[in-house]
Amino acid sequence: MADYKTFQMKLYGNEDEQLTRLAETAGTDKTAFAKKRIFSDENIIILDKSHYISRSLIEISDQLKAARREGKLSENLLEKNYSKLCEISKAFVELSKKLTIFKSSSEAGEY
Amino acid sequence: MMSIVKFINVYNDAPEVTVEMHNYLSDDLKTDNGKYIAGLGFITDNYLDEFNAVKIAHQKTTGNQFRQITISLSPAGNSCSDEEYIEIGLEIAQPLYDKGLQVLIYLHKDTDTRHLHIMMNTVSFITGKMFTQSKSELNRFKLHCNHVFTNHKLDPIRKATEAMLDTEIHDISEGFDFLEIFDEIMADKASSLSDLYVDPSDYSSYSCTSNMNEYFTYKPTQDRNYFNLNAPTPRINIVYYPDGSWGVPSTFTEIDAWIVRFMDTSNMLIPPPWTYRQTRYSYPVSAKQFASPTFTIDTHLEYNITIESEDDLSKVIAILRGIKPMTESEKVFNTKLGIATEAQFKKLKCRTNVNVDNSTKVNIIIKDTDSETREIISIPCKDDKNT
Numbered sequence: 001m002a003d004y005k006t007f008q009m010k011l012y013g014n015e016d017e018q019l020t021r022l023a024e025t026a027g028t029d030k031t032a033f034a035k036k037r038i039f040s041d042e043n044i045i046i047l048d049k050s051h052y053i054s055r056s057l058i059e060i061s062d063q064l065k066a067a068r069r070e071g072k073l074s075e076n077l078l079e080k081n082y083s084k085l086c087e088i089s090k091a092f093v094e095l096s097k098k099l100t101i102f103k104s105s106s107e108a109g110e111y
Numbered sequence: 112m113m114s115i116v117k118f119i120n121v122y123n124d125a126p127e128v129t130v131e132m133h134n135y136l137s138d139d140l141k142t143d144n145g146k147y148i149a150g151l152g153f154i155t156d157n158y159l160d161e162f163n164a165v166k167i168a169h170q171k172t173t174g175n176q177f178r179q180i181t182i183s184l185s186p187a188g189n190s191c192s193d194e195e196y197i198e199i200g201l202e203i204a205q206p207l208y209d210k211g212l213q214v215l216i217y218l219h220k221d222t223d224t225r226h227l228h229i230m231m232n233t234v235s236f237i238t239g240k241m242f243t244q245s246k247s248e249l250n251r252f253k254l255h256c257n258h259v260f261t262n263h264k265l266d267p268i269r270k271a272t273e274a275m276l277d278t279e280i281h282d283i284s285e286g287f288d289f290l291e292i293f294d295e296i297m298a299d300k301a302s303s304l305s306d307l308y309v310d311p312s313d314y315s316s317y318s319c320t321s322n323m324n325e326y327f328t329y330k331p332t333q334d335r336n337y338f339n340l341n342a343p344t345p346r347i348n349i350v351y352y353p354d355g356s357w358g359v360p361s362t363f364t365e366i367d368a369w370i371v372r373f374m375d376t377s378n379m380l381i382p383p384p385w386t387y388r389q390t391r392y393s394y395p396v397s398a399k400q401f402a403s404p405t406f407t408i409d410t411h412l413e414y415n416i417t418i419e420s421e422d423d424l425s426k427v428i429a430i431l432r433g434i435k436p437m438t439e440s441e442k443v444f445n446t447k448l449g450i451a452t453e454a455q456f457k458k459l460k461c462r463t464n465v466n467v468d469n470s471t472k473v474n475i476i477i478k479d480t481d482s483e484t485r486e487i488i489s490i491p492c493k494d495d496k497n498t
Binding site for chain 2: 026028032047050051054055057058061062090092093097099101103
């Protein structure tokens with residue numbers, strides 16, 4: 001059993017809503033977000049809906065690959081689209097390296 | 112003989128392990144300069160960064176970084192090209208990818224047996240959840256793999272579902288040999304000799320009748336008196352008799368005797384003409400054979416059609432119509448025998464290559480009236496092939 005202590009915080013007005021929104025934007029939970037905010041000297045960098053961007057990029061890539069297989073789009077158009085997608089993907093990868101990582105322990109979920 | 116799919120447990124809490132694992136799996140020597148690497152869920156070939164970007168986007172950067180699966184396709188009857196291997200890897204990985212798990216497939220060509228490795232992300236880019244797998248899900252995955260193998264005319268996974276999971280957790284500080292499941296592949300090959308053997312007491316249909324003093328005659332399909340029903344008859348001698356009938360005399364080659372050495376014959380029923388020739392069991396494999404860099408198993412299918420005179424040549428045509436070249440299943444069986452024999456040699460610490468002769472040949476032997484063989488006409492079949 002991990003050695004830890006609990007702490008309760010009173011939130012007034014829309015503070016709880018704000019914390020919840022910030023944690024959701026960061027893709028983490030309220031505890032992890034608050035702890036990072038309190039104990040880290042580094043600036044917090046959050047990319048809203050980063051998981052959505054990650055997923056969408058892969059899905060667009062799959063769509064383009066499927067279009068190529070099925071010959072639905074011209075090769076020229078595909079090349080242009082794919083080239084642009086690669087640029088966005090590279091930018092996203094670089095940006096992701098700068099994002100704040102909040103969690104320090106694994107949280108396994110289930111499908 | 113079977114295909115093997117195994118989830119290898121690797122201690123991989125740290126992202127550096129992912130890098131080391133990928134570096135090993137994508138090694139130029141193993142993957143023909145990276146030619147045989149494929150991915151699902153990647154936009155560029157910057158695999159590891161895209162791998163980590165998904166983890167960071169979902170704030171799941173800790174815990175197991177990846178899962179590794181080793182796939183060894185059954186070598187028997189396996190005519191898959193390198194490209195088809197990759198295709199098989201992609202097909203196997205599809206249900207994992209459907210769950211949002213990015214997958215990398217590597218074909219390794221640097222060992223005796225070509226094999227695939229799959230490294231997959233533990234975080235789903237669709238749900239952000241970590242990969243978990245229940246026993247029933249693993250069972251479904253096994254079934255899926257077997258469908259893929261069957262579609263590619265490969266032997267399926269025959270082991271229990273639990274055997275697809277490695278119970279030991281390995282650390283890459285041990286090296287990477289644990290990924291290659293050498294022992295498991297070798298054990299599978301070596302066990303094939305006993306798998307191929309069926310006690311002849313199971314052959315209730317076996318019959319043997321003496322037609323002439325010097326011949327035992329029975330139907331070709333009943334000549335398989337010590338291997339399973341799919342086994343080929345190593346050699347068939349067809350004799351055309353003066354009364355118009357034709358038959359197959361007994362055959363028992365040295366290689367049969369050699370193979371029997373690896374089998375438990377204590378409870379074997381010995382039907383005639385087995386008894387007649389049982390002294391040949393004691394034939395040892397000569398030291399010369401062991402020292403030879405190549406050991407050839409003569410499983411070629413040979414029809415010797417003996418006729419009394421040229422006048423009977425027209426009757427041979429009727430026999431030829433009933434003769435079939437070695438079937439694909441027989442060739443697969445022979446190849447398995449060769450692979451199993453090679454594994455047996457390795458077990459005996461003998462570095463010997465094993466060749467299997469899968470050719471089909473028809474000889475027409477014409478006798479003159481003095482019963483002396485006058486002429487032999489050899490007719491190789493179109494699909495003659497040495498493996």
